[in-house]
Amino acid sequence: MADVNFVRAAPLGASPLFLREAEIRRGIELLYFGYTNMVKGADVRLAELGLGRAHHRALYFIARRPGMPVGDLLDLLNITKQSLSRVLADLQARGLVAQTIGTRDRRQRMLRLTAAGSALETELFECLRDGVTRAYGHAGQAAVSGFWTVLIGLIPPDDRPLIEALQAAE
Amino acid sequence: MADVNFVRAAPLGASPLFLREAEIRRGIELLYFGYTNMVKGADVRLAELGLGRAHHRALYFIARRPGMPVGDLLDLLNITKQSLSRVLADLQARGLVAQTIGTRDRRQRMLRLTAAGSALETELFECLRDGVTRAYGHAGQAAVSGFWTVLIGLIPPDDRPLIEALQAAE
DNA sequence: ACATATACGTCAACATGGCTGACGTAAACT
DNA sequence: AGTTTACGTCAGCCATGTTGACGTATATGT
Numbered sequence: 109m110a111d112v113n114f115v116r117a118a119p120l121g122a123s124p125l126f127l128r129e130a131e132i133r134r135g136i137e138l139l140y141f142g143y144t145n146m147v148k149g150a151d152v153r154l155a156e157l158g159l160g161r162a163h164h165r166a167l168y169f170i171a172r173r174p175g176m177p178v179g180d181l182l183d184l185l186n187i188t189k190q191s192l193s194r195v196l197a198d199l200q201a202r203g204l205v206a207q208t209i210g211t212r213d214r215r216q217r218m219l220r221l222t223a224a225g226s227a228l229e230t231e232l233f234e235c236l237r238d239g240v241t242r243a244y245g246h247a248g249q250a251a252v253s254g255f256w257t258v259l260i261g262l263i264p265p266d267d268r269p270l271i272e273a274l275q276a277a278e
Numbered sequence: 279m280a281d282v283n284f285v286r287a288a289p290l291g292a293s294p295l296f297l298r299e300a301e302i303r304r305g306i307e308l309l310y311f312g313y314t315n316m317v318k319g320a321d322v323r324l325a326e327l328g329l330g331r332a333h334h335r336a337l338y339f340i341a342r343r344p345g346m347p348v349g350d351l352l353d354l355l356n357i358t359k360q361s362l363s364r365v366l367a368d369l370q371a372r373g374l375v376a377q378t379i380g381t382r383d384r385r386q387r388m389l390r391l392t393a394a395g396s397a398l399e400t401e402l403f404e405c406l407r408d409g410v411t412r413a414y415g416h417a418g419q420a421a422v423s424g425f426w427t428v429l430i431g432l433i434p435p436d437d438r439p440l441i442e443a444l445q446a447a448e
Numbered sequence: 449a450c451a452t453a454t455a456c457g458t459c460a461a462c463a464t465g466g467c468t469g470a471c472g473t474a475a476a477c478t
Numbered sequence: 479a480g481t482t483t484a485c486g487t488c489a490g491c492c493a494t495g496t497t498g499a500c501g502t503a504t505a506t507g508t
Contacts, residue, residue, distance in 0.1 A: 129403075129407075130445070131414070131422070132403075132406070132407050132410045132411065132414075133342065133403075133444075133445075134426065134445055135410050135414070135422070135425065135426070136316070136338075136406055136410065137342075137441060137444055137445075138425075138426055138429035138430060138433075138441070139309075139312065139313050139316060139429060140313070140335075141429070141432075141433050141437075141441050142309065142428075142429035142430075142432040142433060143309050143310070143313045143432075144356070145432050145433050145434060145437070146306070146309060146432050160463090160464055160465070161464090161465085162464075162465055162466085165310075168306075172303065172307075177484080177485095178484075178485065178486095179483095179484065179485080186314070187465085187466070187467090188466075188467065188468085189484095189485070189486080190466090190467080190468085190486095190487085190488095191465065191466055191467075193485085193486065193487075194464095194465075195465085197486095197487095210484090213475080213476075213483090213484080214474080214475060214476085215474065215475045215476070215483065215484045215485070216475095216484065216485085217484080217485065217486095233299075233302075233303075236302070236306055237299075237302050239432055240302045240305050240306065240432070241302065242431060243428050243429075243430075243431030243432045244301070244302075244305070244428065244431070246427075246431045247424065247427040247428045247431050248424075248427075250420070250424055251423070251424030251425075251427040251428050252301070252305070252424065252428060253421070253424060254417065254420055254421030254422065254423060254424025254425050254427075254428075255305065255308075255421075255424050255425045255427075255428040255429070256304065256305070256308055257416075257417040257418075257421040257424075257425075258312075258413050258414065258417045258421050258422060258424075258425040259308035259309060259311070259312035259413075259425070260308060260312075260413075261412060261413030261414070261416045261417050262311075262312040262313075262315050262316050262409055262410070262413045263308075263311050263312060263315050264315060267311075267315070271307060271308070271311050274303075274307055275300070275303075275304055275307075330492090330493055330494070331493090331494085332493075332494060332495085347455080347456095348455075348456065348457095349454090349455065349456080357494085357495070357496090358495075358496065358497080359455095359456075359457080360457095360458085360459095360495090360496080360497085361494065361495055361496075363456085363457065363458075364493095364494080365494085367457095380455090383454090383455080383504075383505070384503080384504060384505085385454065385455040385456070385503065385504045385505070386455065386456080386504095387455080387456065387457095
């Protein structure tokens with residue numbers, strides 16, 4: 109569990125040691141390089157197919173929440189519908205993504221991966237997985253837990269439910 | 279709070295629970311959303327000034343290692359010199375960055391921030407700092423340590439010295 | 449001393465993936 | 479029946495990455 113007493117352990121009145129600028133910068137840098145390196149392998153595969161990161165993100169979240177309506181995907185990605193529509197049009201033209209009309213609300217378009225889309229998403233996931241698995245394995249379970257905790261803390265509380273919903277029982 | 283005992287609860291000999299797909303996906307997602315949210319505040323300020331993330335990255339690393347030659351910055355950013363030159367030209371035209379001829383090697387251009395550049399970098403740093411400080415504070419020292427450990431593990435070992443050099447005593 | 453390699457700059461063209469603004473359609477809501 | 483919502487689309491702009499070609503100054507090695 110997080111040590112909620114760390115502040116009391118710091119020199120009286122001083123800013124806690126690990127909140128000093130050097131520690132903040134270390135976090136900024138590692139987050140940048142960590143993210144960049146995590147996606148590097150998938151970028152290579154995507155480039156071979158003439159796709160980009162934007163396509164991967166759509167593919168990823170549709171895989172994660174099959175049947176997700178377009179609006180939910182827009183909320184997750186936080187981009188405009190025009191940006192997303194370019195990507196979704198590509199994915200549909202390639203037969204990777206399919207749309208069905210919403211059952212509850214017929215205005216909605218529910219997104220799903222086709223078999224080909226699912227195969228590609230799995231392949232791309234494996235590119236990321238290998239790096240993450242190695243990093244988790246070397247770091248150990250306690251570190252992974254801390255990793256998650258800090259990252260959740262970076263997300264504004266209001267946005268967390270949207271992201272936590274991805275993790276919900278499937 | 280995350281239960282740090284979950285692995286021990288896994289079946290004997292099984293791949294540790296935290297390496298299963300759900301845990302990998304959780305890491306991928308939190309890393310994406312964490313990074314995105316960390317830089318969101320700086321993006322707003324940059325947009326007001328007509329600058330982008332690429333400008334910020336250059337500014338950031340020059341602040342971090344004053345006197346860094348262009349080639350080192352290229353290695354860190356991992357982009358082409360043509361991409362970087364556009365950004366550096368902008369920053370120099372705005373009087374945020376200055377170049378001096380290398381002393382050891384006169385072919386090198388050593389990069390430094392001007393007073394204005396330094397002021398802007400500080401301002402942008404503060405945008406990131408607030409979020410990171412909150413996340414660190416809520417998570418605690420142990421979590422921060424785990425956060426760093428996992429992220430370093432995502433970086434290929436060969437690239438780590440370059441990044442660790444940023445942290446070296448200044 | 450000369451040849452080669454290195455550090456950097458620059459011109460040109462192109463792709464990706466964001467953005468804004470405007471406009472349209474079908475379905476749901478009131 | 480009128481309004482709002484979910485989604486699609488056309489058109490154009492901007493930031494930032496890419497490749498390829500070419501130029502100059504300086505360092506280095508035989």
